[in-house]
Amino acid sequence: MSGGSGHFAPLGGRLFTRTFAIASVLFLVAAVVLAQRFAGGLGAVANINDGYPWGMWVVVDVVIGTAFGCAGYVMALLVYILNRGHYDPLVRPALLAGLFGYTLAGVAVIIDLGRWWQFYNLLNPELMHGDSVMLEVGLCVLAYTVILWLEFAPAILERLGLRRAERIFDRGMFLLVALGVLLPTMHQSSLGTLLVVLGHQISPLWQSQLLPVLFLVSAILMGFATVVGEAVLASTGFRRPLERDLLGRVSRVMAYVALVWLVLRVVDLSVRGAFPLAFDGTVQAGMFWVEMTLHVVPLLLLASPAKRNQPPVLFASAALLLAGGIVYRINAYLVGYDPAGGTWAYFPSVPELLVTLGIFGLEVALYLLFVKKLPVLHRPEAHQA
Amino acid sequence: MTVNRRDFLKGAVAGAGAAGVTAAAGPASALQRPTPELPPEAVGLLYDSTLCIGCKACVAACKDANGMAPEIHRDQRPWNQGTWDTPQHLSADTLNIIKVYRHGTMEQKDRAENGYAFIKRQCQHCIDPSCVSVCPVSANTKDPKNGIVGHDPDRCIGCRYCVLSCPFGVPKYAFNDPFGRIQKCELCNHLPAGQLPACVDVCPTGATLFGPTRKLKREAERRLAAAPGERLHVPRGDIEGRVGGERLGHDAEAARYQDHVYGESELGGTQCLMLSGVPFDKLGLPTDVPDYGYPAEAEGIQHTLYEGLVAPAVVLAGLAAVTWRNARGKADGRPGDADDGPDSGDTGGGP
Numbered sequence: 001m002s003g004g005s006g007h008f009a010p011l012g013g014r015l016f017t018r019t020f021a022i023a024s025v026l027f028l029v030a031a032v033v034l035a036q037r038f039a040g041g042l043g044a045v046a047n048i049n050d051g052y053p054w055g056m057w058v059v060v061d062v063v064i065g066t067a068f069g070c071a072g073y074v075m076a077l078l079v080y081i082l083n084r085g086h087y088d089p090l091v092r093p094a095l096l097a098g099l100f101g102y103t104l105a106g107v108a109v110i111i112d113l114g115r116w117w118q119f120y121n122l123l124n125p126e127l128m129h130g131d132s133v134m135l136e137v138g139l140c141v142l143a144y145t146v147i148l149w150l151e152f153a154p155a156i157l158e159r160l161g162l163r164r165a166e167r168i169f170d171r172g173m174f175l176l177v178a179l180g181v182l183l184p185t186m187h188q189s190s191l192g193t194l195l196v197v198l199g200h201q202i203s204p205l206w207q208s209q210l211l212p213v214l215f216l217v218s219a220i221l222m223g224f225a226t227v228v229g230e231a232v233l234a235s236t237g238f239r240r241p242l243e244r245d246l247l248g249r250v251s252r253v254m255a256y257v258a259l260v261w262l263v264l265r266v267v268d269l270s271v272r273g274a275f276p277l278a279f280d281g282t283v284q285a286g287m288f289w290v291e292m293t294l295h296v297v298p299l300l301l302l303a304s305p306a307k308r309n310q311p312p313v314l315f316a317s318a319a320l321l322l323a324g325g326i327v328y329r330i331n332a333y334l335v336g337y338d339p340a341g342g343t344w345a346y347f348p349s350v351p352e353l354l355v356t357l358g359i360f361g362l363e364v365a366l367y368l369l370f371v372k373k374l375p376v377l378h379r380p381e382a383h384q385a
Numbered sequence: 386m387t388v389n390r391r392d393f394l395k396g397a398v399a400g401a402g403a404a405g406v407t408a409a410a411g412p413a414s415a416l417q418r419p420t421p422e423l424p425p426e427a428v429g430l431l432y433d434s435t436l437c438i439g440c441k442a443c444v445a446a447c448k449d450a451n452g453m454a455p456e457i458h459r460d461q462r463p464w465n466q467g468t469w470d471t472p473q474h475l476s477a478d479t480l481n482i483i484k485v486y487r488h489g490t491m492e493q494k495d496r497a498e499n500g501y502a503f504i505k506r507q508c509q510h511c512i513d514p515s516c517v518s519v520c521p522v523s524a525n526t527k528d529p530k531n532g533i534v535g536h537d538p539d540r541c542i543g544c545r546y547c548v549l550s551c552p553f554g555v556p557k558y559a560f561n562d563p564f565g566r567i568q569k570c571e572l573c574n575h576l577p578a579g580q581l582p583a584c585v586d587v588c589p590t591g592a593t594l595f596g597p598t599r600k601l602k603r604e605a606e607r608r609l610a611a612a613p614g615e616r617l618h619v620p621r622g623d624i625e626g627r628v629g630g631e632r633l634g635h636d637a638e639a640a641r642y643q644d645h646v647y648g649e650s651e652l653g654g655t656q657c658l659m660l661s662g663v664p665f666d667k668l669g670l671p672t673d674v675p676d677y678g679y680p681a682e683a684e685g686i687q688h689t690l691y692e693g694l695v696a697p698a699v700v701l702a703g704l705a706a707v708t709w710r711n712a713r714g715k716a717d718g719r720p721g722d723a724d725d726g727p728d729s730g731d732t733g734g735g736p
Binding site for chain 1: 406414474475476477505515518519521538539541543544545546548549550551552553554555557558559560564565566671673675678679682686687690693701705711
């Protein structure tokens, strides 16, 4: 997004590595499953049913996938809104994570829609239903995906040597960045609001008027965790120096966000008097404690400033916080959900999981392609200045 | 004692007015929007579990009227070759179902202890329907006059948010059809005018009665007011005797009712009402629920944040202004060069 010509460089090197091959195979397997899905209907491959109409593809690929994609959102917030220019080396990789998180969530939506061939109705002003949280989520995610590609466009234009086009993008970038901060704020909170209308079908451990706030803060948290995790992985995987100081500072911000989330969560549960449910020995109670542990432990890991910029601590805390965000979303959408009218059960089928894995594989393959061929990662020598 | 239905209703309806079924719901949070009123010509069903004999004629008639296939549960396939329709739940092929509550020895009908009771499930036609509120493309609609909650598959994108959010578990999707659609009871509004909903048309005991919701509510209250064992005249078909023509009623002994008309206040009220001899939660109905619909809460949040898109527009303007200023400050030195602004010093590290 910052048109910093010269500060970022393509990594180069061989594209067809073992990681790339594995990721591609995963994607091809998913493609076979998807052929079955479109030929035989959702029920032909997925275990979703009339009690659990939303399964893995919605909760993991869309709700969790876009939370991973908040990497670009939080870095834009830091660099351009809070004017922390020194975080700039992390912006393009973060943007790339967002790009794939959102684009592939869009793909997952089409796969999951029961009447996908009428998807365009979402864009028909005569049919748009303004009261629907789903409309807001759908349009916002769609718009933000476009914004992400535009924000990332300078990296592509730079590679193609289209200097003039790059400059035009630079001039309008402030508007793209502003939209790129507004839209995720709207739809990441709405992914929480989506559950409010489910009322008593969601356990009081998760059902709350505060869901939009909790989901937004959690998405910001996962965005930071993605930035940190990706930076550590890229540095070890590509044998590059790690931006230690920078990541130490990002992880400090991340720790504060985690603290805010935990305080909100605990206060909300106490005010609503829902805490006794956490001790009733059910699966829901157990999963609640898993979710809490995954947020508390990384906070303790990051508490010491001395350890905060060490790669193992950085990676462990980022991974735990991502796991915490994942479990929170699975809990709110599936574990805490008790369907109306009958006894229903849901556990994802193997083909269903293969599709989710395949989408993840596609994400890894595209990431490798983009960082090797496009100026995404910061030039190592540039930040030693 | 027999009561002339018409005379009774004439008096009863007079004062009913619009207040009819809508519960006076106090908001539970500051963000909540008010519950809508019952539509002026709202129609629905009154299901009296104590009159139901469990013959399931309504289940079969509903399938006929909607052209739906019989459902055979997996466990029954060895012996049931498709001659016996045995759905377990509402589904894309079953818009109406009779279920049974069973306890202990099942000696007596309409008793919670050692008894049994029937329950008919179909769309309740909510006054504040979740399925309508959540639909992004207006595929679910509530008729402004008769209040019937309908569905238009040509609009639907198949997100199944309505399946997820209905507090009664009513809308269903055909998961095994590559071009599946949402299905739900639309009170047989696809049948030619003047025809009763199929389930009402075939009901031999008047357990399922059709009519204006306000009149059905008076009828329910009349039954609740009768002493157990008292002879009551029970109408059949349309309570007004208009749709589907006049039908003979019959006399029945008033049952030991639960003193509540289900649907009168639950979740903002529904156009289909129910009476029962056993507690409603035992029949699988949600009872521990607010007297306003959940859309009141969700839409309240949505409207507060997005009414007229004013708040997002203001935030966007603010963000754009800040970004523009910050970007201009760095016109010479790119962000990421040496720390170049008072804000980007090393002191704070975070916001």
